[in-house]
Amino acid sequence: MSATTPSYTGNVSEWTWQHAGRDENTYAFAYDSFARLTDTRHYEAGALTDRFAEKGLTYDANGNLRTLMRTGNGLTLNDLEYSYTGNRIASIADAGAVYDYGYDANGNMTHDGANDLDITYNCLNMIQKVEKKGTLSANYSYLADSTKLSATEPGGDGLYYSGSLVYGKRDGKLSLESAGFNGGRFVVTSNGIQTHLFVTDHLGSVRAVVDPASGEATETDDYYPFGLRWEDAEALISDNRYRYNGKEEQVFVGIPYVDFGFRMMDPEFRIGWNTADPKSEKYSGSSPYIYCGNDPIGNIDPDGSVYDKYYNSLGYLMYDTGKGDKTYVIRAAGYERDFRVNSISEQAAIDTENAIRQGNLSGPHMQNIMEIESVPTLKKMRNTIKDDGTGGDSDNNNREYGGIVNHEGQIANVSQGEVRESGKHASVSINPKGARSVYHSHPSGSKNLGPLKGSSRFPSRQDHKSIGTATGYLFQMRTKEIIVFDNKKIEAIVSFSILEDLYK
Template structure:
């Protein structure tokens, strides 16, 4: 199984050869694509392979042979894809698709919140209409609760059974198992996200990068939030909202044509953290600040003004620490608190935030060891941070009290734990794993920093 790709000077794919399953026990070429472009706009795709993939497996469907198989509006949004039998795509003011119309009269319509979050999808395929509603992490089908999405997978609400996702380093859902550990679904991916032919059936739509795949009526789009992605040709259906920051790349290319190294969580750019605390960089040239996102859907990103924090942590994890432990220092306590809380809230590992005071100049150390039950104790000497430690804080994803090791490692009078599940800040010392008074509910990183300042830095 392999892909071979070529590109033009604008970084657009111009050819793609893909091997795959051609029979019950045979493999060979399933796609030999030539992509014709007008500037960055795709106008035509031709497949030199006439045979189909085995058992209707993943491949490009070359439905027509003509010029202008694809068209775009003045904003750069694709409005027609004749190879999918799509005759019209309408968009809202956010350049998100609002209605897709097929040649046979079938339609798919979308409803969004004012911030662009998808709330509803209605499929009218032939004479059948189905409605999917997205209410936070609960998915409704035709008005009935169907799935509860969790950090680890999902719950089928009809029988209240848990299903767990086993993911790779990019957040791709590779294996789905039930609550007894029995395998239910297996996915293997081509570099740009297509799935290998598999004997296992598909039981849920969240696959490549953990994103929702819509296969109805041959649409085969992944929903990344800001844009829709077509894995068969490795292109977005709309321009990158941040394309002015890196104009030397095609605004339609996925992950700057390096999907093995990078992930793109919402069709935009910057840094992404997965559930294990590993950072991914999705853009090379950035703006005056950085953005930190979660690999989970529906999580609002944060802005990090000190651009050295995330870049230093990203570079460290690919160096001597082997991708497990990563940390950095900053004089911006606001950024440190924001990164700490975002990491603690959106991963399943512990995070660390220590603050040092050197004659009034304060420096924070922020990071994670990529473990659920422990985190590094002290990196002051390694990062050459001066001053006395005034705050020793770490997060707990699960345990609602300090561990024996936490109490043993504590070098100042009082330590602090942020408990992820309850979003409560509590304190401990060398003798008590949770001091009963002065516990605080923490909703924002500003609240977190204010409480720490009131207790330790006034």
């Protein structure tokens, strides 16, 4: 659009989409000097209408939202003003009405005035019970790692979760309700199992639900920048509850929130999280309640806890959610016949990479990735290894190096082995006490190889055994690979290119 101001900072300045048989829509975005969204203009068929827009966004020094005006069908839908105590919302004013908010000692929101909800949390700071106007509305249960097990009404009816399978309970009877897959869901109906295909945007938000048998859309979805679904008379609607960012809406238990996993979000009033970021100490310069750094067009938050980076086996960055707290790699692929490797298929690796590059960070394909030490930590490990990877006869290139990463994320117990003796493998002794990760190198050099062809590409049995319950990292200086392993098998193989933090 001619009115769009180009962005040279990586912020999305314009977004155009169209549903079949309907006018083309365009959002034009504006940002402040901190890359925070400040204004949205809505164009239809090339004409400025602002029929569905979020405008006038302002922030305080910590990134807390101060003001937001939202239009619906061209009319003012919300005119929100926020007041805070520290980083916690104290009240929200909307066109004369004022809604109060309350919190517990852990910073969890216990009273939501705009939605008239009172919330109780468990010891993991996860929502356990929700009351509306003094009447119990919903109960939640979880595993010890915060994985949701159930979301039910007071009588026990509701949904029960087991991996990608969701079971529904009605009148005391439990039966399969649906099953997720990469690209949609299988849904149980009175006519059998139906396939619902999801057409998603770069944020993973569902923009259409398609019946593959007919090729027709059964649902169409459009969203304001911060995730509220348009109330558009032209939109098709179904019983699908997975929409913004591909996350599950909680309206089936009477709660207008979107469940991201670790936290829940209210896209209409709060425009942020119900609890503080569990890793907020890493982002001391911003509020622990803000969503995606206030850039919901360029960033996603996969589970409400952190911003992550995803790499393929070549060491190239596939997807960066914004701030890079956790680091993930695709598991070793194509080694199904090698008993030493916990391998996925090459096709599974390709499908997983394609999904992640599109911003799809939920679904069964996420079982094909694993978390590893961060790139900065990997670099620190590498910097303790004096082998420069060029081979030859130098002593430094013909011995092993190693150390640990302790539970505070610090490199410790760094050591080096003796120069390889003729016909023997090099070795290094590492004290694994207090380690979350144990690393060592295999040399690039050719000195005293004897009958050996070179240092082993993979960890030895002793390497596996010696790490105990920690995660092992082998820096193969000859092949320039990092081999990630546990005490039994190899889990991932990634090129040294990851140390250069490249995008491709």
